[in-house]
Amino acid sequence: MMEELAKVPWAVIAPLIIVQIILMIVALIDLRKIHATNGPKILWVFIIIFANLLGSIAYFIVGRKQS
Amino acid sequence: MTTLLQVTGLTKQFAQHKVVDDIHFNLEEKTSTALIGPNGAGKTTTLSMLTGLLRPTAGSVKMLGNDLHANIGFLPQYPQFHPWLTALEFTEMAAKLNGVAAKKAKLEAQKTLEFVGLGTAQYKKIGSFSGGMKQRLGISQAIVHKPKLLLLDEPVSALDPVGRREVLDLLKGLQQETTILYSTHILNDAEEMTDQLLFLQNGKLVEQGTLREVRQRFDKQNYVIEFGSEEEAKLFANPSNHVIGCYVYIEIVNEEPTMKKLLQRLSECPYTIRKVERQTASLEEIFMEVAKKA
Amino acid sequence: MRGFNVLLQKEFREAWRSWKFLWIPLVFALLGMSDPLTNYYMMDILNAVGNVPEGFEMLMPELMPLDLIQASIGQFQTIGLLVMMASFVGAISKERANGMATLLYARPISFAAYFLSKFVVMSTICFVSILAGFAASVYYTSILYGTLDIGALLVSFSTYYIWLLFVIAVTLMMSASFKTVIATTCAFTVIFVGQIIDMIIGIFWTISPWKLASYGIAKFRGTIEMSDYWWSLVITLALTIICIGIGIVMMKRNASMIKI
Numbered sequence: 001m002m003e004e005l006a007k008v009p010w011a012v013i014a015p016l017i018i019v020q021i022i023l024m025i026v027a028l029i030d031l032r033k034i035h036a037t038n039g040p041k042i043l044w045v046f047i048i049i050f051a052n053l054l055g056s057i058a059y060f061i062v063g064r065k066q067s
Numbered sequence: 068m069t070t071l072l073q074v075t076g077l078t079k080q081f082a083q084h085k086v087v088d089d090i091h092f093n094l095e096e097k098t099s100t101a102l103i104g105p106n107g108a109g110k111t112t113t114l115s116m117l118t119g120l121l122r123p124t125a126g127s128v129k130m131l132g133n134d135l136h137a138n139i140g141f142l143p144q145y146p147q148f149h150p151w152l153t154a155l156e157f158t159e160m161a162a163k164l165n166g167v168a169a170k171k172a173k174l175e176a177q178k179t180l181e182f183v184g185l186g187t188a189q190y191k192k193i194g195s196f197s198g199g200m201k202q203r204l205g206i207s208q209a210i211v212h213k214p215k216l217l218l219l220d221e222p223v224s225a226l227d228p229v230g231r232r233e234v235l236d237l238l239k240g241l242q243q244e245t246t247i248l249y250s251t252h253i254l255n256d257a258e259e260m261t262d263q264l265l266f267l268q269n270g271k272l273v274e275q276g277t278l279r280e281v282r283q284r285f286d287k288q289n290y291v292i293e294f295g296s297e298e299e300a301k302l303f304a305n306p307s308n309h310v311i312g313c314y315v316y317i318e319i320v321n322e323e324p325t326m327k328k329l330l331q332r333l334s335e336c337p338y339t340i341r342k343v344e345r346q347t348a349s350l351e352e353i354f355m356e357v358a359k360k361a
Numbered sequence: 362m363r364g365f366n367v368l369l370q371k372e373f374r375e376a377w378r379s380w381k382f383l384w385i386p387l388v389f390a391l392l393g394m395s396d397p398l399t400n401y402y403m404m405d406i407l408n409a410v411g412n413v414p415e416g417f418e419m420l421m422p423e424l425m426p427l428d429l430i431q432a433s434i435g436q437f438q439t440i441g442l443l444v445m446m447a448s449f450v451g452a453i454s455k456e457r458a459n460g461m462a463t464l465l466y467a468r469p470i471s472f473a474a475y476f477l478s479k480f481v482v483m484s485t486i487c488f489v490s491i492l493a494g495f496a497a498s499v500y501y502t503s504i505l506y507g508t509l510d511i512g513a514l515l516v517s518f519s520t521y522y523i524w525l526l527f528v529i530a531v532t533l534m535m536s537a538s539f540k541t542v543i544a545t546t547c548a549f550t551v552i553f554v555g556q557i558i559d560m561i562i563g564i565f566w567t568i569s570p571w572k573l574a575s576y577g578i579a580k581f582r583g584t585i586e587m588s589d590y591w592w593s594l595v596i597t598l599a600l601t602i603i604c605i606g607i608g609i610v611m612m613k614r615n616a617s618m619i620k621i
Contacts (some may be wrong), residue, residue, distance in 0.1 A: 026380055163367045
């Protein structure tokens with residue numbers, strides 16, 4: 001297993017993972033600060049974390065209440 | 068007094084229904100006018116037309132000597148703000164959009180926020196504001212450019228008693244400086260702060276005048292006389308009088324002669340008279356009368 | 362254009378504080394990465410998933426670096442546009458519907474200024490986004506496939522950006538003209554159904570805004586007539602300006618649709 005992990009070209013994959021994580025963190029920070037969401041907040045926490053890219057996008061587009 | 072605003076034949080028709088039907092009134096400078104009427108009477112529609120947000124089907128609104136659109140401040144019933152901005156940023160933007168010089172705008176905005184009691188919250192994002200704070204911010208954005216005419220739609224209806232008191236006091240403070248037209252369905256508020264009354268019902272202006280004029284027109288000239296005991300009250304009363312306990316309610320139709328007769332009767336009667344009082348009709352009662360008449 | 366600067370500042374603040382300047386570019390960066398990566402590791406992915414018969418040799422087309430940039434543009438054209446339009450299409454109609462517009466419309470503002478301030482902020486977000494998307498795609502393409510020609514990149518980038526300006530103008534015009542739901546339907550129809558129609562029967566014409574997205578690279582490869590490229594560009598810009606004009610007029614006409 002460790003051998004296989006070592007074979008993964010981390011230099012290539014790393015930026016991809018980092019960008020995904022930043023997006024997730026931004027979504028979570030925003031969720032923490034925001035006064036109201038469409039649907040329960042805790043649900044969005046799960047969506048953002050487990051449906052990572054799509055979850056974050058969905059949150060930014062439909063999750064936030066505008067008024 | 069000089070006239071500031073002339074409203075003539077203002078009408079708004081949606082489909083077949085006339086929401087506002089041919090209303091005429093003037094606003095004098097530096098007076099406050101209450102637009103009262105039940106829900107659905109057309110108050111908000113009238114105000115919307117005055118702000119220029121809604122185009123009238125017929126009639127006109129003229130501000131004498133000035134451009135109407137640039138000289139009003141408007142507070143809707145449920146003001147909605149951009150939640151990402153701070154109170155100061157929003158008020159400053161409002162001032163600038165109304166032509167306050169960029170250099171002065173920030174200072175004016177800060178002064179106004181201080182005045183409405185949001186001095187300490189000016190750097191907070193509006194998204195975190197409570198209902199009462201939003202209402203204050205609503206007032207501040209409406210007055211920051213010192214408009215000639217202030218239009219307020221139900222400025223205190225959504226507030227709790229404390230908030231209502233505070234906002235009413237704020238508005239009273241503004242009365243000396245600007246012309247105010249506000250709508251309300253809460254008559255006590257209107258009674259407290261008004262020079263002119265406009266009664267709106269089913270889109271029609273059914274009654275208008277100063278508080279005193281309207282009162283005189285609708286006052287029933289009721290007098291209450293309190294006697295020493297219930298027996299005395301019963302003995303004194305005519306069949307047409309209304310008796311409750313030791314109080315006799317007398318309605319005087321033709322004031323002068325009847326009044327004298329009444330006083331004569333009172334001075335001659337052998338009973339204990341504790342109190343004679345003229346009852347002034349409350350706006351509530353006048354309102355009911357107007358509603359019945361219309 | 363009264364109040365343009367003030368409104369522009371407000372739009373920028375809002376976009377900035379709602380993270381639009383960060384999350385949309387990040388999404389584009391991810392889209393830009395996906396094609397060079399998945400294509401390069403296709404064999405490994407298939408092996409990892411298993412079920413590849415012994416001795417199976419998939420005939421992978423030999424991909425040139427430019428092909429991958431083109432593939433990335435394809436990603437922007439679908440998911441990218443979807444995300445972008447979905448987050449912009451309510452800009453005017455939602456403000457009207459939730460009452461936020463009331464406090465602005467009751468002031469002596471110029472609708473042209475308000476419309477354009479939104480347009481400028483959105484085009485800036487788009488610019489940053491495709492910059493991030495192109496950068497990500499170019500980064501992976503160059504380390505996995507080989508170097509790219511700067512000239513080709515600049516041409517395809519700027520050509521694609523002009524197409525995006527058209528998309529923004531259409532989206533905003535719809536938002537100014539209709540309620541959010543209808544605006545979304547109309548804007549998506551114009552952009553996506555337009556693309557599909559252009560793909561199916563587009564061989565009959567050579568000049569169209571919907572072709573512009575692929576014309577940047579095609580121009581560099583010399584597979585199209587230069588005049589077709591320039592005409593498409595000019596027509597797209599002209600349509601963008603027309604959409605802005607209509608949008609401003611509709612925004613003013615629909616001012617009374619606001620909730621008071």
